[in-house]
Amino acid sequence: MSGQIIVQQSGNSVVTDLGRFRGPRYGLPVNGALDQYSARAANILVANDDNAPLLELTALDFRMTTTSDILIAVTGAPLSLTVGGRACPQWEPVSVRAGETVAVRGITGGLRAYVAIHGSVDAPTLLGSCAPDTVVGFGLQLRDGMAVETLRRVPPIRQPYFDMPLFRLAVERPHPGRRLRVEVTDGPDFAEFGDSANLLFRSEYTVSPRSNHIGLRLGGELPERTTTGEVLSRGVPVGAVEVPSRHELLVLHRGRGVTAGYPVLAVATSLGLDVLAQARPGDTVRFARTTVAEATAGYRRSMQQLEALRQSVITVFTLLGIGSPARWRELPAAACG
Amino acid sequence: MPALMPSAVDVFESGDAALRVVATSGEPEQDWATVHRLAEWLDGCGAEGLHGAVPTYDSVLVEFDALTVSARQIRAFVALGLRQLALSTDDGATPREFDVPVVYGGAYGPDLEYLADYEGISVEDVIRIHSSKTYVIRCLGAPAGSPMMDGPDFPAPVPRLKDPRLSVPAGAVAVAGRQAVIAPAVAPGGWQVVGQTPLTLLNLDRDPLVPYRPGDVLRFRPIAVEEFAAYEGQMMEARRAEAHPAEARS
Numbered sequence: 177m178s179g180q181i182i183v184q185q186s187g188n189s190v191v192t193d194l195g196r197f198r199g200p201r202y203g204l205p206v207n208g209a210l211d212q213y214s215a216r217a218a219n220i221l222v223a224n225d226d227n228a229p230l231l232e233l234t235a236l237d238f239r240m241t242t243t244s245d246i247l248i249a250v251t252g253a254p255l256s257l258t259v260g261g262r263a264c265p266q267w268e269p270v271s272v273r274a275g276e277t278v279a280v281r282g283i284t285g286g287l288r289a290y291v292a293i294h295g296s297v298d299a300p301t302l303l304g305s306c307a308p309d310t311v312v313g314f315g316l317q318l319r320d321g322m323a324v325e326t327l328r329r330v331p332p333i334r335q336p337y338f339d340m341p342l343f344r345l346a347v348e349r350p351h352p353g354r355r356l357r358v359e360v361t362d363g364p365d366f367a368e369f370g371d372s373a374n375l376l377f378r379s380e381y382t383v384s385p386r387s388n389h390i391g392l393r394l395g396g397e398l399p400e401r402t403t404t405g406e407v408l409s410r411g412v413p414v415g416a417v418e419v420p421s422r423h424e425l426l427v428l429h430r431g432r433g434v435t436a437g438y439p440v441l442a443v444a445t446s447l448g449l450d451v452l453a454q455a456r457p458g459d460t461v462r463f464a465r466t467t468v469a470e471a472t473a474g475y476r477r478s479m480q481q482l483e484a485l486r487q488s489v490i491t492v493f494t495l496l497g498i499g500s501p502a503r504w505r506e507l508p509a510a511a512c513g
Numbered sequence: 514m515p516a517l518m519p520s521a522v523d524v525f526e527s528g529d530a531a532l533r534v535v536a537t538s539g540e541p542e543q544d545w546a547t548v549h550r551l552a553e554w555l556d557g558c559g560a561e562g563l564h565g566a567v568p569t570y571d572s573v574l575v576e577f578d579a580l581t582v583s584a585r586q587i588r589a590f591v592a593l594g595l596r597q598l599a600l601s602t603d604d605g606a607t608p609r610e611f612d613v614p615v616v617y618g619g620a621y622g623p624d625l626e627y628l629a630d631y632e633g634i635s636v637e638d639v640i641r642i643h644s645s646k647t648y649v650i651r652c653l654g655a656p657a658g659s660p661m662m663d664g665p666d667f668p669a670p671v672p673r674l675k676d677p678r679l680s681v682p683a684g685a686v687a688v689a690g691r692q693a694v695i696a697p698a699v700a701p702g703g704w705q706v707v708g709q710t711p712l713t714l715l716n717l718d719r720d721p722l723v724p725y726r727p728g729d730v731l732r733f734r735p736i737a738v739e740e741f742a743a744y745e746g747q748m749m750e751a752r753r754a755e756a757h758p759a760e761a762r763s
Contacts, residue, residue, distance in 0.1 A: 434654070
């Protein structure tokens, strides 16, 4: 331990990671950061492993202070970030001195933001992940006054000239808006919806306030199943688009129950799920049909951008003498044979 | 002789990070054994980027990291796994047996009377039919690793609730369609709740979190309301060690 962050205004915040990948085989959802790209980017910006525990803030304002000097990065939905009262950039590493207050306000252009801290924070794990699971009652939901151990301190880094921005790492940012486009591939049960399946690509859907990390409910013109009869419970993928009622479409997200008995009409792509993670009640969603090959290629391009970011961060941090990730430190040793 | 002749399978795309593999012999026992043995093999094969497999009745969902492996590579693993199973002489883990006390009806089983009405039989018959069957745990389902079982032999399939409950307590013993289940954790639910067990199924300090695995067998035993408190807080445990495998299916 090197210090603590003290939560002053918790809003709706948790400590999470990329998910409990061993969970589904035991009947637990994967959970983890809903906007995976933003969560990875936040960790990469402070030279953490992609999967390091970080804070996920949903919709509400958040404030914390720190007992030691730390380095943070805030990603996700557009918002206003201040540190010690100074306006600071999102999607860049930001130095925070002991005693300063970090305030996140006005998460309005999307729904979720991520705060990564260099060296990460201490959080309990279940099956290898700290991701909260609301069903089994596991995880670190932050409360006002709660202290969380930070694992590394970083001496303050300040641009000496006129408080110019410290870094310009130029990360590709998602562009959430009130009209979202979500790519989907045909689901394994697409044919069960007959011609009505194509309604999914022609209609516009509105995000219901009853949406959460388990699934988003969307109102609009609904495809209808043309077959009848009980469906045996089956494992359903994150992103599954189902029509469980006559009122709403359901798109399952990372908190989904791993098995269900509804036919799977379509499946949101990995990148589409990041878009949905930022959907606010009232936003409109259009589904665009793609193929698994194209979706995979798009996902890999996006991960390559993060890989390029990681290289830039490692270069800059090494120059500044900020503790770098373990695999970087291993390099000279390997080179020495 | 192989212990299991795996069923032929169909493989369906399920997004960019999962495949659904469906066994197609039409023989429920063979299809179930195929998908569970395949899931075990996949979990143990150590393929990079393979997150895990979720087997149920006739299908298994295989989840993977689209960055490191492709759906095509995972298909090849599935084919390899099935070939390996066809050669294996291992007939899998010995089933363990669980004895589950249940208080039927009243506040513990609010749907018991409705169900008796719907089935056209008495409440006593519902309890008798439900508690006289030996159940095989077919898979771990939602929520929280629920033991999913083939249901009791009621005259007609059980309808789901028109208005699902927002909260069903842990330990709720429920039926729907031709299936039966126990809820390990508090969760919303649309199944008919006939009773409740005082035993605790879920233990977050244990890995895995629930004491049973697919293939284990389970029986329900009616107890009186007054007995509930005596069992409360006890963990659900296998009744006998695996010393008497021959009796496990008796």
